[in-house]
Amino acid sequence: xxxAQKVRDALKGMDPKNDNHWTMSGEAKLETVKFLxxxxxxxREEFNAIAPGFNREAMEKYVAAISEAANGGQITTTESEPxxxxxxxxxxxxxDREDEIKALSEEIDxxxxxxxxxxxxxxxxxxxxxxAEIRRQRASTALxxxxxxxxxxxxxxxxxxxxxxxxxxxxxxxxxxxxxxxDLGAVQQALSPSALDQALMGxxxxx
Numbered sequence: 001x002x003x004a005q006k007v008r009d010a011l012k013g014m015d016p017k018n019d020n021h022w023t024m025s026g027e028a029k030l031e032t033v034k035f036l037x038x039x040x041x042x043x044r045e046e047f048n049a050i051a052p053g054f055n056r057e058a059m060e061k062y063v064a065a066i067s068e069a070a071n072g073g074q075i076t077t078t079e080s081e082p083x084x085x086x087x088x089x090x091x092x093x094x095x096d097r098e099d100e101i102k103a104l105s106e107e108i109d110x111x112x113x114x115x116x117x118x119x120x121x122x123x124x125x126x127x128x129x130x131x132a133e134i135r136r137q138r139a140s141t142a143l144x145x146x147x148x149x150x151x152x153x154x155x156x157x158x159x160x161x162x163x164x165x166x167x168x169x170x171x172x173x174x175x176x177x178x179x180x181x182x183d184l185g186a187v188q189q190a191l192s193p194s195a196l197d198q199a200l201m202g203x204x205x206x207x
Contacts, residue, residue: 003040004050004105010036011051016060026056049104 013036014021014028021032027044028051034041042050 002105002109003037003042004108006037006040007033007042007047007050008101008105010038010040011054014059016056016063022056028054028056046108049108051101052104 010033011028014032016022021029023029028047030042030044030047033047
């Protein structure tokens, strides 16, 4: 049985002559509803949605109508017979609102189911988010251990760029010599130190 149905059943025990069952303004006391329903807690808004129009005056009119009908031989009832709030006749003379109460109760139950489902999805998404953050942190830590520091990376890139420029200049020099018709080997030999120069340079180093 849903909580809404428990609340509707509890209203059968509300006594219009008992001041402890009603507020000063004639509304049903939520504490009494909780007690009669076996512990179901509802807010005033939830209660009004479950039993719209239910108050002390409406309950008094309903009980009076039942009593009058019983005295006229139209229906048989006793004081102990439970009153059905969903069949009450409100002050404006409207007929029972059982269908409306049932529809609203079903809407509340459906909304509660959807809320529960959304909360389940939210909890699952939060769990996945936490797991992803942990994986990212572990990967970042491992990467920082094997990846050179930023400053070192900059130095490596500068060194490679410098070598690239040197190789480019050497290639350009070779092309110029080749296009001039000179013998590249002879040019390199001419620019290299002679055997005597190399020997003298070796002696200077030994000193």
